[in-house]
Amino acid sequence: MSDDTPLLELRDVDKAFGSVQALTDVDFEVRAGEVMALVGDNGAGKSTLIKCIAGIHPMDAGEILFEGERVTVHSPKDAAKLGIEVVYQDLALCDNLDVVANMYLGREAHGQLQVLREPPMEARTRETLAGLRVTTIKSIRQTVATLSGGQRQSVAVARAVMWNSKLVILDEPTAALGVAQTEQVLALVNRLAEQGLGVVIISHNLHDVFETATRITVLRLGRNAGMFTRADTTQEEVVHAITAGQPTKVSGIPATNPGSGA
Amino acid sequence: MTAATQAPEAETLPPLDSLTRRIWDNIRTGNLGSTPVIAALAGVVLLFAFWAPNFWSPANFQNIINDMAGPTLIAYGVVFVLLIGEIDLSVAYVSGVAGVVVAQLQRPDAAALPWWVCVLLALLATTAIGAFQGGIVALIGVPSFVVTLAGLLIWNGVIFKGLPGVITIQSSQINDFSGYLFSTTAGWIMAGIVTAAYVGGNLWAAFAGRRHGIAVRDPIVFFGKLIVVPAITFATVAILNHANPASGVPLGLLLMIGALLVLTFLARRTTFGRHVYAVGGSAEAARRAGISVERIRILAFMISGAMAGLGGIVLAARLQSVDLNAGGGDLLIRVIAAAVIGGTSLFGGRGEVRNALIGAALIYTIEAGMFIKGFATGIIFIVTGVILLLAVAFDTIVRRVQARSGR
Numbered sequence: 301m302s303d304d305t306p307l308l309e310l311r312d313v314d315k316a317f318g319s320v321q322a323l324t325d326v327d328f329e330v331r332a333g334e335v336m337a338l339v340g341d342n343g344a345g346k347s348t349l350i351k352c353i354a355g356i357h358p359m360d361a362g363e364i365l366f367e368g369e370r371v372t373v374h375s376p377k378d379a380a381k382l383g384i385e386v387v388y389q390d391l392a393l394c395d396n397l398d399v400v401a402n403m404y405l406g407r408e409a410h411g412q413l414q415v416l417r418e419p420p421m422e423a424r425t426r427e428t429l430a431g432l433r434v435t436t437i438k439s440i441r442q443t444v445a446t447l448s449g450g451q452r453q454s455v456a457v458a459r460a461v462m463w464n465s466k467l468v469i470l471d472e473p474t475a476a477l478g479v480a481q482t483e484q485v486l487a488l489v490n491r492l493a494e495q496g497l498g499v500v501i502i503s504h505n506l507h508d509v510f511e512t513a514t515r516i517t518v519l520r521l522g523r524n525a526g527m528f529t530r531a532d533t534t535q536e537e538v539v540h541a542i543t544a545g546q547p548t549k550v551s552g553i554p555a556t557n558p559g560s561g562a
Numbered sequence: 563m564t565a566a567t568q569a570p571e572a573e574t575l576p577p578l579d580s581l582t583r584r585i586w587d588n589i590r591t592g593n594l595g596s597t598p599v600i601a602a603l604a605g606v607v608l609l610f611a612f613w614a615p616n617f618w619s620p621a622n623f624q625n626i627i628n629d630m631a632g633p634t635l636i637a638y639g640v641v642f643v644l645l646i647g648e649i650d651l652s653v654a655y656v657s658g659v660a661g662v663v664v665a666q667l668q669r670p671d672a673a674a675l676p677w678w679v680c681v682l683l684a685l686l687a688t689t690a691i692g693a694f695q696g697g698i699v700a701l702i703g704v705p706s707f708v709v710t711l712a713g714l715l716i717w718n719g720v721i722f723k724g725l726p727g728v729i730t731i732q733s734s735q736i737n738d739f740s741g742y743l744f745s746t747t748a749g750w751i752m753a754g755i756v757t758a759a760y761v762g763g764n765l766w767a768a769f770a771g772r773r774h775g776i777a778v779r780d781p782i783v784f785f786g787k788l789i790v791v792p793a794i795t796f797a798t799v800a801i802l803n804h805a806n807p808a809s810g811v812p813l814g815l816l817l818m819i820g821a822l823l824v825l826t827f828l829a830r831r832t833t834f835g836r837h838v839y840a841v842g843g844s845a846e847a848a849r850r851a852g853i854s855v856e857r858i859r860i861l862a863f864m865i866s867g868a869m870a871g872l873g874g875i876v877l878a879a880r881l882q883s884v885d886l887n888a889g890g891g892d893l894l895i896r897v898i899a900a901a902v903i904g905g906t907s908l909f910g911g912r913g914e915v916r917n918a919l920i921g922a923a924l925i926y927t928i929e930a931g932m933f934i935k936g937f938a939t940g941i942i943f944i945v946t947g948v949i950l951l952l953a954v955a956f957d958t959i960v961r962r963v964q965a966r967s968g969r
Contacts, residue, residue: 377852392850394843396911397836405840406851414833419774438583441779 305368307332307498308353308384308467313362315348322348323522325549326362330467330498335489337513338502341542344519346502350469353500354386355379367466385460386469391452395445399437400425402444403459428462429454432491436484450481457488467498474508486512506535523547596905596920598956603924610931617934620805624812627802628740630926631814632657632877633893637900637918638825639869642862644901645829645842647910648699648706650866652713653897656691657874658721658889660684664875665729665884668736677735685871691717692867693860700859714894721888728885731878739817740879743810746803752811753799756819757792764788814876818919821869825915838862842911873897892943899946900925903953909961924949 306329315323323345330336340346351357353364355373364371366382373379379386393402400418401408403425409417425440434454437447444452453473460468470489474482489512492499503509509516510530518525518541525545528538610617636653643650663684667675675683695713699706731737744752764787768778778784802811829835840848841858849855877893878884904921906913925946932942 376850388850390846392844392847394840394847394911396843397839401836401840405847406837406853408833408836410833416831416833416836419771419776422771422776423774 306330306365307367309365309368310349310353311363311365313349313352314360315345315352315357316360321522323352323359326519326522326524327549328517328524330500332466332498333493333496334514335493335499335501335512337509337516338500338519339504339506339509339516339538339542340519340525343521344542345522346519347471348522349519350386350471350500350502353379353384353469380463380465383464383466384469385463385465385467387453387456387460387471387473389472389475391456393444393452393456396443398443399429399440399447399455402455403428403462405459407463424462425458428458432458432461432488434458434488448481449477450484453477453481453485454488457485457492461492461495461497465497467500468492469500469502471502472504473501474503474505482508506538509538510535518542518545520545520547524549596914596917599904599917599920599924599953603920603927606924606927606931610927610934614931614934617931620801620809621807622930622934623801624805624808626923626926626930627815627818628812628880629930630922631740631812631818632873632880633897633900633926634818634873634919634922635821635876636870636873636893636897637904637922638821638915639866639873640897640901641906641913641915641918642825642829642838642865643706644906644908645838645910645913646859646862647842647845648859648862649710649898649908650695650706650863651710651894651898652691652695652717653710653866653870653873654894655714655717655721655889656688656867656870657877657893658884659691659717659724660688660871660874661878661884661888662721662724662729663687664736664878665731666724668731668733669729670732677733680733680736681875684875685868688871688874689864689868692864692870695867696860696863699863700856706863718890722886725884725886725888728883730883736875737879737882738813739876740812740814741882742813743808744813744816745810749799749803749811752816753792753795756795759823760791760795761788817872817876821872822915822919825865825869829915834858834861839911844911895950896922896925896946899950899953902957903949905953905957907957907961908954909957921953 308328308330310326310328313323313326313328314321326345326349328338328349338346338349348357352359353373355375355378358374364373366384371378371382373382373384376386394405397405400422404421409421411417422440429435429437429440432454434451437451437454444455447455457468457470457473473485473489477485486508489499489501493514501509501512513530516528516530516533516538518527518538520542524547526538526541526548528541616622636657640650640653661684664680667673667680667683668677691713695706695709698704698709764784768784771778798815799811802815803809829838837848837853837858840851840853841855845855848858874889878888900921901913901918902908902921903924904913904917904919906917906921928945928949929942932945
C-alpha cells in the first residue's frame with residue numbers, strides 16, 4: 301500500500317430506506333494518520349454513511365476499499381475484523397461496571413471455564429489509558445457512573461483503539477461536553493491521528509472541526525457537497541457548502557470538487 | 563489539558579485510591595452495598611438478645627438457619643434475575659413443583675426411585691421451567707412480570723394436579739436436606755476448609771495481581787477480611803456445636819454457604835457473570851459489544867429455576883412432606899424481599915448473591931424474635947412489609963443520587 305492509497309475509500313455509495321433516498325453516489329475517503337471531519341446539516345446522511353461503514357446498514361450500491369482492497373462489510377463484526385471501530389454518541393457504556401470491565405465488554409480475557417483474568421485486563425487498560433495520556437481518571441476500578449462526561453468519552457475512545465484498530469469513527473464526541481472537557485477529547489482525537497490511525501469525526505460544531513480535522517467532507521441532502529483541506533479553507537466556505545452547496549458530482553461524470561483548495 | 567503539561571504524568575501509574583476517598587466516593591454515589599442491612603441485622607440481633615427470652619440460644623440460632631435455608635437458596639436465584647433487570651414471580655410455586663416431583667418419585671409404593679435420581683429430576687424439571695419462561699421473555703419479548711405471573715398460576719395448578727393430597731417423604735436421605743446435623747468434629751473440619759479456601763483464594767488473587775504490577779487496594783480492608791471471615795466461621799460452628807438438644811452444623815447451612823460461594827464465583831469471576839451485570843446495566847451497550855443478550859437472559863432464568871428447585875427440596879424436607887400448600891403462602895414475598903432488602907436493585911445491574919443471604923437472615927431473625935416475644939403473625943407481616951418498603955425506597959433514592967453524580 302503506497303502512501304497515496306487511502307486507508308478507507310467509499311465509491312458511489314447509494315442507500316435508500318423505502319422511498320427515501322438517504323445517500324446518492326457518495327464518495328468518501330480517509331487516510332491513515334489524518335482526521336477526516338464529516339459535516340452536514342441534519343438529514344444530510346452522515347449517520348447513514350457511518351452505519352454503512354460499520355456494517356449496520358447494508359449499502360444498496362457502491363463499493364468499500366480498505367487499504368486498497370475491495371471488502372464487504374455485512375455486520376459490525378466484519379467491520380471490527382478489518383480494524384474499524386465506531387464510538388457512538390451515546391457511548392454504549394455500562395454505568396454499573398468499572399472502567400476495566402467496560403474496556404473489555406464482550407471481549408473479556410479469560411482462562412479455562414470462562415474464568416476472568418483480571419490482572420492482565422487491568423494492566424492493559426492502564427497502559428492504553430496512559431498511552432493516550434488519559435490521566436484524569438483516578439481509579440480504573442471505579443464505576444463508569446462516577447466519571448465525568450469527558451472521562452466517559454475518553455473511556456469509549458480508548459476502548460475503540462485498544463483492539464488494534466486502524467480506523468476510529470467518532471459520532472458527535474463533544475456534543476454533550478463542557479469547554480474544558482471538549483478540549484480534552486479533541487486533544488485525544490489528535491493523538492489518535494498522531495499514532496497513525498485514521499480518524500473520522502462527525503460534528504455539528506465547526507469550531508471543533510477546525511481545531512482537529514485535516515480534511516473536511518461535506519454532505520448535503522445525501523450527496524457530496526465538497527471536500528476541503530482545513531488549512532486552505534474558512535468556516536464561511538464550509539458553512540456555505542453545508543447550507544447551500546451544490547452536488548459536486550453528477551452520476552456518470554467524475555467529481556470536480558469546485559470548493560476544494562487541494 | 564494540554565499534551566505538554568500531561569506528558570510527564572503519563573509515565574507514572576494512576577495513584578491508588580485511599581480508603582477514606584473510596585468510602586466517600588461510595589457514599590456520594592450511593593454505592594453502599596449491603597452495609598446498611600448488616601448494620602440493621604446487628605441491631606436486631608442485639609435488640610432481641612436483651613428483649614426476648616431464649617432468643618440468645620444456640621438452639622434458636624440453629625432453628626433460624628433451618629427456617630431460612632430453603633427460602634435463601636431460592637432468593638439466590640432471584641438475585642440473578644433481578645441483576646438483569648427482570649423479575650421472577652413464579653419461583654415459589656416452581657419450588658413447590660420440585661417438592662411434588664421429589665415426593666412423587668420417592669414414594670415407596672410407586673416409582674420408588676433412589677433419592678439422588680429424585681433430586682436430579684426435580685432440579686432438571688425446575689431448570690427447564692426457568693428455560694421456558696426465560697425463553698418467552700428473551701425471544702418473544704413478553705415482559706417477565708407477565709410471563710412469571712402466568713407461571714405463578716400455571717405451576718400452582720400443576721402442584722394441585724400433581725398431588726393426591728399429602729405425600730409424606732419417607733426417604734431419609736431426602737429429609738436430611740433439612741434435618742441433618744453434622745458431628746461436632748465435622749463442623750470444625752468444615753470451618754477449617756472454608757477458612758483455608760477463603761484465605762488461600764484471596765492471597766492467590768493478590769499475588770496474581772502483584773505479578774502484573776497491581777498492588778492490593780486497601781490493605782487494611784484486605785487483611786481485615788482475612789481475619790473477620792474466619793472468625794465468624796469458627797464462631798458460627800462453635801455456637802451450633804453447643805445447641806440443645808441436638809448439636810451440630812445443619813446441612814442447610816452448608817448448602818447456603820456452598821451455593822453462595824459457587825454462585826458468587828459465577829457472578830463475579832466468569833465472563834457469564836460479567837455479562838449478566840452488563841445486560842442489567844445497559845442491554846443496548848451489551849448487545850453492541852457483541853454479547854448475546856437473549857442467551858444471558860435465558861440462563862439467568864434457568865439459574866432462578868434451578869435454585870428454586872433446590873430450595874423447594876429443602877422446604878419439602880423441612881416438613882418431611884409435600885401438600886397442596888407447597889410454594890404457597892408468603893414464600894414468594896419473603897424470597898423476593900430477602901433479595902431486595904439485602905441490597906439487590908430492582909432496576910438491574912446492582913447487587914450481589916450474598917445480599918440474598920443477608921436479607922433472609924434479617925427477615926427470619928426478626929420473625930423468630932417477634933415470635934418468641936409473642937407477637938401475632940399479622941404484626942410480623944406488617945413489620946416485614948415496612949422493612950421491604952424501606953429497602954425499595956432506599957434503592958430508588960440511591961438510583962436517583964447515582965444518576966445525579968453520574969452527570
